[in-house]
Amino acid sequence: MLSAASGDHQESAFAVIRAEFPLPGAFPAAALAEAERAAAVPDGVDRVDATDLPLVTVDPVGSRDLDQAVLIERLGSGFRVHYAIADLGVTIRPGGALDAEVRRRGQTFYLPDGAIPLHPPVLSEGASSLLPGEVRAAVLWTIDLDSDAEPARAELRRALVRSVARLDYASVQAAIEAGTPHPSIAALPELGKLRRKAAAARGAIELELPEQQVAPDGNGGWHVVVRPRLDVETWNAEISLLTGMCAAQIMTDANIGVLRTLPDAPEQAVVELRRSAAALGIDWAEDADAASLLIGLDPASPATMALLDDATRLLRGAGYTAFDGAPPHVRGHAGIGAPYAHVTAPLRRLVDRFATEVCLAVTAGREVPDWVREALPELPAAMESSDRLAAQVERACIDQAETWTLAGQVGRLFPAVVLRTNGESGGTVFLLDPPVLGKCRGDGLVEGQRIMARLLEVDPVARRVSFEVA
Incomplete structure (x- = not known):
């Protein structure tokens, strides 16, 4: 029987998972050559100099593929969010070898013993990553919000930025609790809480199920753990969701783009969930919707855990909807309670590069580039395929770690x-x-x-x- 401490065997087992699934291998030589040239030569694009903004990145410890950097300012009774996103739109040559390879991959795949990146590390962990102290090409979103944290104005433009600090979730949480937050994100707790309140008002259906992760066991092997979600992670995610909602609004107003979509739950699914709640002894008022019920439950309660697992039936049918010249046939995202688009993780996800280019063109009054328009119909299938593969690989790694955790x-x-x-x-x-x-x-x-x-x-x-x- 395999021991939980048998590190060599466990590493080979992850190699088995890598071989079992159609995961990408090494980057082709031509793609690597293009990436190295792009990393070495400035893109020559006219950009706003925003290097004076004290942006910071907030990511898991050790991350180097840094997509986003943020600065939150008070604006009267409201807020101004500066959100810099790594700019791949002019780094990757349309139709080139790197473009073809990135489209084939779809996204970065994360395994316990190392990631399989969407882009070569010379870009994703180097020249395009928003590393601290480095001047980087970015797409800079500026979003003004009112006192209820609802967006009043959003703009984006190509810029040069420079992050002043690379922060991690645990240290940011500790600093906030100690009353010594970094000045660039001192307003994050207040803004994050207001955005969470707005999500509940929109009817966003969010399931706080225990999140299993594979982690080193301290003896050269691996085991499965539950990683608690810190408040700062939730608040930080709200900034990304806010930006994605603004992007969706820009694209739907212009009738061109690509959305991340999730249809509303069928009525029968809600009826069945009500039946489950009653069986579990959970009081669900007749005039309350599912979102209102779920957001107020104690996640540590066994009954809540069972109901949240059952509530996954409300979030089926997620996909991507591309549209050009007419409104999208599916518009909303039931998990968010509003139209939404992926634009904040271009180093790790294919679709973000194209959606960002649509937003840049529309807000500047320009035609969407042909290379973007031609790719739009292909993006939903490419992303849905890579999402399925990523989910299968993640589940396989967790299943494997569960056997090591319980071995003997x-x-x-x-x-x-x-x-x-x-x-x-x-x-x-x-x-x-x-x-x-x-x-x-x-x-x-x-x-x-x-x-x-x-x-x-x-x-x-x-x-x-x-x-x-x-």
């Missing part, structure tokens, strides 16, 4: 919560410690029920664990 413990009892039931055949449980998801045999399981689950099987080759009710 067959027969042990674990406290667990029943998330789903399968009639009389059992269901799916989530262990409270360690945070493992697995099938469980047993009669009479009830969603939201706390049980003791006995580990029956650990199969590292099949990446499978199973339990039975004790």
Whole structure:
């Protein structure tokens, strides 16, 4: 049986996952050559000099592919957000070898033992990354918000920027709690809370399920953990969502662009969720919508965990909608409660480069470039395919780490919560410690029920664990 500390075997297992899925390999020589030339030669584009803005980046510890840098200022009773986004639009030559390879990849794929980048590191971790102290080409969004944190004006332009600090979530959270936030984001908590309030008013459906991650176990191997989501991560994400909503407004007003879309939940799905809430003893007022209910639940409650898992039925059908010359046939995003577009992570996601170019052209009163217009119809299929692959790889890595976490413990009892039931055949449980998801045999399981689950099987080759009710 594979030991949780057998680091060499575990690293080879991630290699097996890399080989099992159609993940990209090394960049072709021609694509690398183009990237190196682009990194070495200034793009020659006329840009606004915004290097005086004290922008900062906020990312996980150790990140080098830095897409965004932010500065938040008070503006009367409202706010002004400066949001610089790495500019790939003039770095990658349309129709070239690098362009073709990036379109083939679709996005950066993250595995526990290393990422497979969308762009060569000479760009994504070097010349195009918003690293501190370096002058970088960027698309600079300036968004003015009123006292309720609703956008009143948004503009974007190509600029030169220089980040003054590379911050990470944990240190930013600690500084805010200590009352010593970085001046560039001192207003982030207030703005973030207002934007969260606005999300609830829009009917945004957001599921705060426990987030499993694969992490080093301290003994040369890997295990699965739940990483708590810090408040600063939520607030920071609201800045990205705000920008994406402004981009969607620009594109839908002009009848050209590409949106990230999610249809409203079918009425039957809401009816079934109400039935589940009643069975779990969760009070759901008749005049309240699903968003209002979910945002007020205690995420640590077993009943809440089961209901949030069940609520995933409300968020099915996510995709991308491209449109040119007419309104999009799907416009909204039920998870956000508004039209939304990806524009804030061009180093890591293909579609952002094209959506940004549409916004730049529209706001400048120019025609959208032909190379962008020609690519729009192809983007939804490319992104949906890469999204599926990324999700499959992430799940495989977590499944693998779950087997390592539980190796050698067959027969042990674990406290667990029943998330789903399968009639009389059992269901799916989530262990409270360690945070493992697995099938469980047993009669009479009830969603939201706390049980003791006995580990029956650990199969590292099949990446499978199973339990039975004790």
